[in-house]
Amino acid sequence: MPGRIPRRVLLGATSLLAMPMAARAQSWPNGPIRIVVPFAPGGSTDLSARFLADGLTQRLGVSVIVENRPGAGATTGSQVVADAAPDGQTLVMSNIASHAISPTLYGNRVRYDPVRSFTHIAMVITNPSVWVVNKDSGINSLDDLVRMAKGKQGGLDMASSGAGSSNHLLIVRFCQQNGIDYTHVPFRGAGPAMQAVIAGQVPMMSDSLPSAAGHVRQGNVRAIAMSSAERHPSFPEVPTFKEQGFDLVSTSWFALSGPAGMPAPVVERLNRETREFVATPAAQTRFAELGGSAGDMTPQAFTDFVAAEVARWAPVVRASGATVN
Amino acid sequence: MELLLTNLGHGMSVALSFENLLFCFIGCLIGTAIGVLPGIGPVATISLLLPITFGQPATTAIIMLAGIYYGAQYGGSTTAILLNLPGEVSSVVTTLEGYKMARRGRAGAALTIAAVGSFFAGSVATIFVAASGPLLTSVALSFGPADYFSLMLLGLIISAVLAQGSVVKAIAMVVLGVSLGLVGTDVQTGQQRFTFGIPELSDGIGFVTIAMGMFGIAEIILNLERPESRSVLTTKVESLWLTREEAMRAIPSVLRGTALGSVLGILPGGGAALSAFGSYMMERRLSKYKHEFGTGAIEGVAGPESANNAASQTSFIPLLTLGIPGNAVMALMVGALIIQGIQPGPRMVEAQPDLFWGLIASMWVGNLMLLIINLPMIGMWVKLLQVPYKFMYPAILTFCAIGVYSINNNVFDVYQMLAFGIFGYLCSKLKMEPAPLLIGFVLGPMMEEHLRRAMLLSRGDVMVFFERPISATLLGIGFIALLTMLLPNIRKKKDSALAE
Numbered sequence: 148m149p150g151r152i153p154r155r156v157l158l159g160a161t162s163l164l165a166m167p168m169a170a171r172a173q174s175w176p177n178g179p180i181r182i183v184v185p186f187a188p189g190g191s192t193d194l195s196a197r198f199l200a201d202g203l204t205q206r207l208g209v210s211v212i213v214e215n216r217p218g219a220g221a222t223t224g225s226q227v228v229a230d231a232a233p234d235g236q237t238l239v240m241s242n243i244a245s246h247a248i249s250p251t252l253y254g255n256r257v258r259y260d261p262v263r264s265f266t267h268i269a270m271v272i273t274n275p276s277v278w279v280v281n282k283d284s285g286i287n288s289l290d291d292l293v294r295m296a297k298g299k300q301g302g303l304d305m306a307s308s309g310a311g312s313s314n315h316l317l318i319v320r321f322c323q324q325n326g327i328d329y330t331h332v333p334f335r336g337a338g339p340a341m342q343a344v345i346a347g348q349v350p351m352m353s354d355s356l357p358s359a360a361g362h363v364r365q366g367n368v369r370a371i372a373m374s375s376a377e378r379h380p381s382f383p384e385v386p387t388f389k390e391q392g393f394d395l396v397s398t399s400w401f402a403l404s405g406p407a408g409m410p411a412p413v414v415e416r417l418n419r420e421t422r423e424f425v426a427t428p429a430a431q432t433r434f435a436e437l438g439g440s441a442g443d444m445t446p447q448a449f450t451d452f453v454a455a456e457v458a459r460w461a462p463v464v465r466a467s468g469a470t471v472n
Numbered sequence: 473m474e475l476l477l478t479n480l481g482h483g484m485s486v487a488l489s490f491e492n493l494l495f496c497f498i499g500c501l502i503g504t505a506i507g508v509l510p511g512i513g514p515v516a517t518i519s520l521l522l523p524i525t526f527g528q529p530a531t532t533a534i535i536m537l538a539g540i541y542y543g544a545q546y547g548g549s550t551t552a553i554l555l556n557l558p559g560e561v562s563s564v565v566t567t568l569e570g571y572k573m574a575r576r577g578r579a580g581a582a583l584t585i586a587a588v589g590s591f592f593a594g595s596v597a598t599i600f601v602a603a604s605g606p607l608l609t610s611v612a613l614s615f616g617p618a619d620y621f622s623l624m625l626l627g628l629i630i631s632a633v634l635a636q637g638s639v640v641k642a643i644a645m646v647v648l649g650v651s652l653g654l655v656g657t658d659v660q661t662g663q664q665r666f667t668f669g670i671p672e673l674s675d676g677i678g679f680v681t682i683a684m685g686m687f688g689i690a691e692i693i694l695n696l697e698r699p700e701s702r703s704v705l706t707t708k709v710e711s712l713w714l715t716r717e718e719a720m721r722a723i724p725s726v727l728r729g730t731a732l733g734s735v736l737g738i739l740p741g742g743g744a745a746l747s748a749f750g751s752y753m754m755e756r757r758l759s760k761y762k763h764e765f766g767t768g769a770i771e772g773v774a775g776p777e778s779a780n781n782a783a784s785q786t787s788f789i790p791l792l793t794l795g796i797p798g799n800a801v802m803a804l805m806v807g808a809l810i811i812q813g814i815q816p817g818p819r820m821v822e823a824q825p826d827l828f829w830g831l832i833a834s835m836w837v838g839n840l841m842l843l844i845i846n847l848p849m850i851g852m853w854v855k856l857l858q859v860p861y862k863f864m865y866p867a868i869l870t871f872c873a874i875g876v877y878s879i880n881n882n883v884f885d886v887y888q889m890l891a892f893g894i895f896g897y898l899c900s901k902l903k904m905e906p907a908p909l910l911i912g913f914v915l916g917p918m919m920e921e922h923l924r925r926a927m928l929l930s931r932g933d934v935m936v937f938f939e940r941p942i943s944a945t946l947l948g949i950g951f952i953a954l955l956t957m958l959l960p961n962i963r964k965k966k967d968s969a970l971a972e
Contacts, residue, residue, distance in 0.1 A: 190803075197522050217880060310660060310661055311662040332929065336803070346614070360815070
C-alpha cells in the first residue's frame with residue numbers, strides 16, 4: 148500500500164525523536180547551568196545560592212551562574228523555572244517562601260504547584276529561627292513574653308522581616324497556640340527590624356538565625372528561644388521552644404529544585420554533588436558560622452518534605468491575616 | 473587624637489599593601505565604569521563579583537566592594553551631567569544644574585567640580601567616620617519611626633523648592649510621585665496595591681526604570697524634536713577647567729554639602745538620598761547667584777555632589793558599628809563579610825582592627841584614586857558630546873535598555889521605561905518637572921512605612937510625632953520651610969496686585 152509506513156521505520160523514527168532527550172541526559176551538563184534565585188541579591192537565599200554555585204562549578208566543570216528574578220513573594224522566579232525545559236540546565240533555589248508559604252499566600256495568582264511543577268533535587272541548608280529581645284526589656288524567657296503580652300493593650304509588639312514571612316507566621320502560630328494578643332510590626336527586611344529591637348523601639352523579634360547570629364554573639368540583643376528541635380550546636384546556651392514547654396518546631400530551608408520531569412541520572416548526580424559539597428569541612432564551617440545546618444536528603448525525601456511543609460503552613464498563612472488576594 | 477592617628481596610620485599600612493591597593497583600584501575602576509553605564513548599578517555588580525571574594529582575605533574583599541560602591545557614585549554623576557541620565561537617586565539632583573551647565577558648554581567644569589567636590593567631601597567624611605563612628609551609632613539608634621517620618625516629611629516639603637517653575641506644579645508632581653511609590657506590596661499587610669493583577673508590578677516600580685524614562689528617554693525625544701539644539705553641545709566646548717570665578721563660587725557650596733551629607737549619611741535608609749537634594753535646597757537659598765539656578769549654577773552641582781559623596785562614606789557607620797546595612801549595597805557587604813566569618817558590629821573595631829581601620833583608610837585612598845582616574849577622563853567624556861547625535865542616541869537607548877533589563881532580568885521593565893519616557897516627554901511639554909516626582913517616589917513609601925509603624929507602636933496616638941524631641945524639631949523646621957516658601961509667593965502676588 149502506498150503511503151503506508153513500515154512499522155520498523157516508524158519505530159526507528161520514534162527512537163530518533165527520543166534521542167535528543169536521551170543524548171542530552173547523557174551529555175549533561177551541556178553548557179552553563181543557571182540557578183534562578185527568586186529574591187534580590189544580598190539576601191540569605193542569594194548568598195546560599197552563590198555559595199552552592201561556586202562549589203558546583205568546581206565539581207561539575209561547567210560554570211554555574213546565579214540569576215536573580217525577584218518578585219511577588221519569590222513566585223516570579225520560581226514560575227520561570229517551572230516553565231523551563233527539564234534538561235537540568237535551569238534550576239531554582241527553592242525555599243520556604245517560594246515553595247511553602249507563597250503558594251497559599253498568593254493563592255490563584257501562582258500558576259505552579261509547589262510539589263508537582265518541580266523536580267525537587269536536594270536540600271542545601273536549613274536554619275532555625277531565634278527569638279531575640281531588647282537587652283533592657285526584662286524578658287528572659289518565653290514565659291516572661293507571654294506574661295508581658297497579657298498585660299498590654301493590643302498585646303506585645305512583635306517584629307519580623309515582613310508580612311507573610313516565615314518569621315511572621317511563627318509569631319502567629321505561637322500566639323495562636325497560647326491564646327495571647329500580639330501586634331505584628333513588619334519591617335522591610337531583617338536589618339531594620341533588628342535595629343528597632345536593639346534601640347528598644349520594639350521589645351522582640353523573630354529572626355532567622357543566620358541574620359541574628361552575629362548580634363546574639365556580640366550581645367546586642369538577648370536570645371530567648373530557638374525554634375529547632377534540639378539546642379543549636381553553635382548556641383548551646385539558648386533553650387528551644389520545646390524545652391520551655393511550647394510545642395513549636397520550625398526551620399527555614401534553602402534547597403535546589405528544577406522543572407518537573409528532569410532525567411533521573413541528572414537528579415541523582417546533582418543530589419550527590421550537592422550533598423557532598425555541603426558536607427565538606429569548608430562548607431560545614433561556614434554553615435556553622437551562619438547558624439545553619441547542611442542539608443542531607445534524598446530527592447524523594449526532599450519531595451515529601453516540601454509536600455509536608457505546604458500542608459503545615461497553609462492554615463497558619465490563612466490565620467495570619469496576611470492575604471494577597 | 474593621638475590614638476586616632478595611630479589607628480589611621482595602622483589602617484594606612486593595611487590599605488597601602490600591594491594587594492589591597494590593587495583591589496581598591498580594580499574596585500574603583502569597575503565602579504566608575506558601571507556608574508557611567510546607565511542603569512547598571514553597584515548592587516548587580518557586587519553580587520556578580522561576590523564569589524570572587526570567597527577566596528580573598530576579608531579586608532581585601534571589602535576594600536574592593538567598597539571601591540565599587542563609591543566608584544559608582546562618581547561615575548553616576550558623569551552621565552547625569554552629560555546626558556541627563558541619573559542612575560542613582562542622588563544623581564537626580566545633579567542633572568538639574570549639571571546638565572544645564574553641559575548645555576552651556578561648561579560640561580568640563582561641571583565634571584571637574586563634581587570630582588573635586590566629591591574627593592574633598594569623601595576625605596572629610598572619612599576622617600569623620602574614623603573619629604566619631606562608634607559615637608554616632610547612638611544617633612542612628614535614637615531615630616525612631618516617628619522621627620523618620622518627620623524627616624521624610626521635611627524632605628518632601630523642601631523638595632517642592634526643586635521646582636524651577638510653578639510651585640503648584642511641583643507639588644502636583646511630588647504627590648504623583650508618592651502615588652507611584654504606592655504601587656506594589658504593602659509592607660504592613662502584604663496586600664497588593666495598584667498592581668492590576670500584573671505580577672511584574674507586585675514589587676513596585678523600579679527607581680531606575682522611572683529615572684531612565686523620565687529623564688533619559690524623555691530627553692532623547694525632546695532633542696530629536698528640535699534639530700537645532702542638537703548641535704549646541706558640539707559647538708561650545710570651552711575650557712575643561714574651572715574659571716577663577718566658578719571655583720570661588722563652588723568652595724562654600726562644597727563645604728556646606730560636605731557637612732550636610734556627613735550628618736545625614738549616618739541615618740540608615742534615606743539619609744544619603746535626602747542629603748543631595750537637601751544640599752541643593754540649601755544652595756538655592758543661600759547662594760548669591762539664586763537667579764542662575766535652573767540655567768546651570770555651579771553651586772547646584774558642587775553642593776549636592778559633595779553631600780552625596782560624604783553621605784556615601786558616613787553611611788558605612790551603621791554598617792561598621794551596628795552591623796545594620798543601610799541600603800542594598802551595604803546588605804551585600806554584610807553578606808560578603810558573614811561568608812568570611814566576620815560579623816560587622818560593635819565588636820568589630822576591637823576584633824578586626826585590620827579590617828576596620830584598613831577599610832577606612834582605603835576609603836581615602838580610593839577617593840584619591842577616583843580623582844586620578846576621573847580627572848584625565850573628563851576631556852574624553854566631553855569629546856563624547858561631539859559625537860553626532862544620530863549615533864549617540866541609539867547608543868544611549870541601547871545602554872538604557874540593557875541597564876534596566878539587567879536589574880530584574882525582565883523585559884517588562886524595559887516597556888515600563890519606555891512608557892515613562894513618553895510620560896516624561898508629555899510632562900516636559902506641560903512644563904511639569906520630573907525631579908520632584910522622583911523625590912516623592914523615593915520618599916513617599918518610606919514616609920508611609922514609618923508613619924504606619926509609628927502609629928502601630930503608639931496604638932494610634934498621633935501625639936507621638938509631637939512628643940518626641942527629634943520629631944517635633946523636624947516638624948517645626950518643616951513648618952518654617954513651608955512658610956518661607958509660601959511667603960515670597962504671597963508677597964509677589966501682593967506686589968503684582970499693587971502694581972495693577
